[in-house]
Amino acid sequence: xxxxxxxxxxxxxxxxxxxxxxxxxxxxxxxTHPDRFALADEAKKKxxxxxxxxxxxxxxxxxxxxxxxxYLLEAKGVSLLTHDPEFLPKVIEWHERTEAGEDIMSxxxxxxxxxxxxxxxALEDHQDEQAKKALYRLNYVQKVKK
Amino acid sequence: xxxxxxxxxxxxxxxxxxxxxxxxxxxxxxxxxVAYVPDKTPEVIGSLIPSTLSLEEEGFCVGDISASGRLxxxxxxxxxxxxxxxxxxxxxxxxxxxxxxSHIREKVEKTLGVSLEAAVITVPAYFDEAARVATKQAAALxxxxxxxxxNEPTAAALAYGLETGxxxxxxxxxxxxxxxxxxxxxxxxxxxxxxxxxxxLALGGDDIDHALAAAHKLTCDEARxxxxxxxxxxTYEGITLKDLEAIAHPFVQKTIDITARVFKDAALNPKDIxxxxxxxxxxxxxxxxxxxxxxxxxxxxxxxxxxxxxxxGAALSAHGLVNxxxxxxxxxxxxxxxxxIRGGLVEKIILRNTPLPALASQEFTTQExxxxxxxxxxxxxxxEFVQDCRSLARFELKGLPxxxxxxxxxxxxxxxxxxxxxxxxxxxxxxxxxxxxEVRPSSGLDDKTLADILLESQKYGREDMERxxxxxxx
Numbered sequence: 001x002x003x004x005x006x007x008x009x010x011x012x013x014x015x016x017x018x019x020x021x022x023x024x025x026x027x028x029x030x031x032t033h034p035d036r037f038a039l040a041d042e043a044k045k046k047x048x049x050x051x052x053x054x055x056x057x058x059x060x061x062x063x064x065x066x067x068x069x070x071y072l073l074e075a076k077g078v079s080l081l082t083h084d085p086e087f088l089p090k091v092i093e094w095h096e097r098t099e100a101g102e103d104i105m106s107x108x109x110x111x112x113x114x115x116x117x118x119x120x121x122a123l124e125d126h127q128d129e130q131a132k133k134a135l136y137r138l139n140y141v142q143k144v145k146k
Numbered sequence: 147x148x149x150x151x152x153x154x155x156x157x158x159x160x161x162x163x164x165x166x167x168x169x170x171x172x173x174x175x176x177x178x179x180v181a182y183v184p185d186k187t188p189e190v191i192g193s194l195i196p197s198t199l200s201l202e203e204e205g206f207c208v209g210d211i212s213a214s215g216r217l218x219x220x221x222x223x224x225x226x227x228x229x230x231x232x233x234x235x236x237x238x239x240x241x242x243x244x245x246x247x248s249h250i251r252e253k254v255e256k257t258l259g260v261s262l263e264a265a266v267i268t269v270p271a272y273f274d275e276a277a278r279v280a281t282k283q284a285a286a287l288x289x290x291x292x293x294x295x296x297n298e299p300t301a302a303a304l305a306y307g308l309e310t311g312x313x314x315x316x317x318x319x320x321x322x323x324x325x326x327x328x329x330x331x332x333x334x335x336x337x338x339x340x341x342x343x344x345x346x347l348a349l350g351g352d353d354i355d356h357a358l359a360a361a362h363k364l365t366c367d368e369a370r371x372x373x374x375x376x377x378x379x380x381t382y383e384g385i386t387l388k389d390l391e392a393i394a395h396p397f398v399q400k401t402i403d404i405t406a407r408v409f410k411d412a413a414l415n416p417k418d419i420x421x422x423x424x425x426x427x428x429x430x431x432x433x434x435x436x437x438x439x440x441x442x443x444x445x446x447x448x449x450x451x452x453x454x455x456x457x458x459g460a461a462l463s464a465h466g467l468v469n470x471x472x473x474x475x476x477x478x479x480x481x482x483x484x485x486x487i488r489g490g491l492v493e494k495i496i497l498r499n500t501p502l503p504a505l506a507s508q509e510f511t512t513q514e515x516x517x518x519x520x521x522x523x524x525x526x527x528x529x530e531f532v533q534d535c536r537s538l539a540r541f542e543l544k545g546l547p548x549x550x551x552x553x554x555x556x557x558x559x560x561x562x563x564x565x566x567x568x569x570x571x572x573x574x575x576x577x578x579x580x581x582x583x584e585v586r587p588s589s590g591l592d593d594k595t596l597a598d599i600l601l602e603s604q605k606y607g608r609e610d611m612e613r614x615x616x617x618x619x620x
Contacts, residue, residue, distance in 0.1 A: 026334075026337050026474060029474055029476060030472075030474055033474060033475075033476075033564070034503065034563065034564045035294070035466075035467060035474070035475060035564065036470075038293055038294065038467035038468065039467075039468065049503050049563060049564070050505075052503050052564075053503045053504060053505045053561070056500075056501045056502070056503065056504060057504075057505070059501070060500075060501070
């Protein structure tokens with residue numbers, strides 16, 4: 001199984017120091033980047049290229065808090081929400097206000113910050129149900145923002 | 147899955163295997179430059195070589211800008227299957243490039259007295275798959291082993307960063323004879339990380355020359371001279387700097403629009419940039435500098451020779467690849483890659499600005515009961531419809547197991563290596579009977595044609611050599 005934390009040799013926590021993540025990424029690339037093996041044989045080149053690809057994938061995943069949360073929950077065997085009836089009234093309200101021409105971007109940004117905090121807290125406290133909800137809602141808010 | 151790590155700095159000692167010189171080659175639209183690293187600092191070998199091909203009595207001649215009927219700016223056609231006429235000869239842009247590269251090889255070997263062992267060749271960051279493959283083919287025809295292709299703005303950043311020790315976010319604005327590239331890089335000690343790149347393959351000084359020539363009824367050569375003179379003078383031959391700027395402005399504005407888009411892609415603000423490095427001959431034009439300065443709210447850096455930076459960076463890269471280096475170059479793919487799906491739409495598999503090397507997969511299924519095959523059509527570009535993207539390859543996955551519609555599972559893998567070259571494979575995995583098709587897309591020349599040209603060039607190469615030996619004896 002693809003484990004981004006193991007690939008970048010990082011502790012499996014949701015909270016990540018982005019500088020430390022970047023340094024871990026560079027360190028891993030120093031060991032696997034194909035440029036370091038420019039004159040190696042084809043088999044070796046193929047092997048390091050595959051490893052460098054996984055390092056890139058791991059970095060991209062861990063950089064994004066939502067992907068990180070998704071990974072951590074799925075790794076635990078938690079199945080993610082596909083709908084959230086309690087959240088529906090808010091969704092409808094936003095939709096109606098946007099239709100009426102109202103600019104709700106700053107409200108969405110505030111909502112996003114609150115949800116991210118909820119998600120962080122829930123993951124730290126191993127409250128998987130709350131984490132699932134916060135993650136679902138965050139995904140939704142980000143989609144609306146776009 | 148644990149990744150097997152190797153000891154840092156375990157690049158094999160390549161000194162033993164490399165006997166000749168390794169160089170960096172900037173194979174430019176207007177001119178080409180070659181450089182090497184004699185000790186620690188890169189140096190250009192000789193001067194700028196005009197990227198032209200003409201016919202003289204002794205045969206093909208590179209770099210003679212006074213020759214009539216010469217081929218020039220053929221880099222703009224790289225990867226396109228267009229035959230160019232030169233006297234009684236008919237050549238592709240790949241063959242023209244191979245003549246230029248052969249000329250460079252001879253020049254290097256004559257100047258340094260050693261054989262050219264291998265080279266890093268630069269390409270515009272925005273070069274697509276076909277143009278990259280074409281560049282490698284040209285090198286193969288010229289008998290040059292390519293260590294790696296690197297992107298021109300990345301090479302310039304390498305030259306600039308290693309020389310100045312710069313750290314932070316930098317924009318490389320590369321406006322050359324044929325192409326425009328804009329790359330955003332994060333420079334740190336020993337790491338050159340491209341965050342986003344964008345460009346236009348058909349936007350260069352040539353376009354301004356053509357527009358100028360059309361407006362003032364000049365030849366393109368005259369227009370180019372005029373453009374260059376007006377970088378220093380207010381008027382030349384009755385045409386003023388203002389006239390030139392009126393014609394050049396829309397083109398320069400296009401570069402600024404692309405620059406703005408790249409910032410949007412990277413979710414960065416022009417204010418976040420520590421410095422702007424100018425590369426390419428067009429950046430000598432005062433209007434270009436003004437517009438760049440206006441966009442960034444900051445003076446661009448001009449302490450690097452815009453014509454030589456790319457070759458110097460390529461030389462540093464070549465030297466590092468062969469001798470081992472602590473410098474890490476992390477680049478991205480400039481264009482999205484995808485597959486044709488129903489309704490003539492393109493499903494993107496790898497998005498632009500994905501760090502390289504990259505791998506992505508997508509599963510597809512059949513639309514009809516018992517469907518025995520599936521056409522895999524690989525495309526490159528940002529647009530939604532197939533006809534607006536560049537078609538890279540098309541192949542049929544045959545022998546699918548007879549299953550109801552929607553039951554077959556075909557996984558298509560896209561792998562892009564550090565040079566930006568793509569390999570596509572497709573596997574049918576429902577029944578365990580898996581098929582594996584590897585495709586190395588290339589357009590312009592197929593392997594058979596390439597082999598023929600190679601044979602022919604070797605034949606002529608020998609004739610050329612014999613002729614030269616005879617000439618030297620006389």
